[in-house]
Amino acid sequence: MSGRRISLTLRVAVLLALTSAVSTIAIAQERAAKDAAAPAPKRDISGVWLYQGGGGQEGIAPDKDMPPMTPWAQARFDAERPGYGPRAIPGGNDPILQCDPAGFPRYLFFPQPYEFVQTSDRVIQFFEREHAWRPIWIDARSLPKDPDPTWSGYAIGHWEGDYTLVVESAGFNDKTWLGATGYPHSEDMRVTERYQRVDRNTILYKIRVDDPKAYMRPIIGPERMMKLRPGVEIAELPCVWSEENSFTKRIREPALGKPNK
């Protein structure tokens, strides 16, 4: 009798656990199916998006997929002292630590969201990180022949079908790193991006960097994902020297064992 009761209790417990697990999965599947079923609007990538990636230390491609550098780029790379990656040392000379702009494309891969606003002639990207913005002209103009170098470059875009925005950009200065591990680039860098909106909530993102002055071959990034964040308002995260300096003195340096002045 006692054995039968235990057996019955065990069966009920297993059934409850099973029901709970199955219902959890069913809810997740239903939500995923609903998301996937929602059609992407045509020729529209507006909205607040969150990159589904790392914590801000990513480069264009993983180290193993980076092409060989030219001697020019190698000399720069060797002089860098990054705070992340296989060559990481505490402290370092990452330009963003002195409030230099991370610039494009680095600010796409931070963990803060960005908003894309679309008008008839451009897509404007507003980044929470750095409180920066970048216009992408979609009015059929060409890239300028000899643009003055800037932190974010000059960008033009066109639609390939109804769901993929192809963006080409040039005119970058050579002061930014291609990610926190310290890969350099030159003013000759040209970037091609593909924003493919596969459903309402998802952009698949691809990036290719051509910079023959710095790399022997193009850098091809892995396919990345951005997710729509309905209801989210982007905040402000500018690099303010007084705040950065205070943070360095109160947290960064003490963390390294330096006295807190």
Next chain:
Amino acid sequence: MKPKLTTSAALIVMLLVTCSSMLAHHGNVAYDEQHPITIAGNVTEFVWSNPHCQIYLDVKNDKGDVVAWSVESQSPGILHRNGWTRDSIKPGDHITVTLVPAKSGAPVGFAGEKTGKVVFDDGHILRMDLR
């Protein structure tokens, strides 16, 4: 069959949780990310500021000495999206913080999306997820 299905479901959930935390990984060479710790103490200051909000608290160590800890967390934007405000933590609050400590051994830590959390004595929890 049922136990097998339950096991499979549990494995799927574990895999999803693992993948999610890997995607959200925040690397910082100054901290020992492999060995999170939990500390408890009285808040002396809460700084709501970029680039990272900061919590300062007095913590009694094993010998009974009070050690002043400094904890960095996420940016105000990320914390706001997790329900924080600049008044979420006040001087005098007694809190428990899970963080990754500085490799140097200094009483400094990072409470981020991977393992970080703040727990108040009444049980309510503040998190730092990337969202």
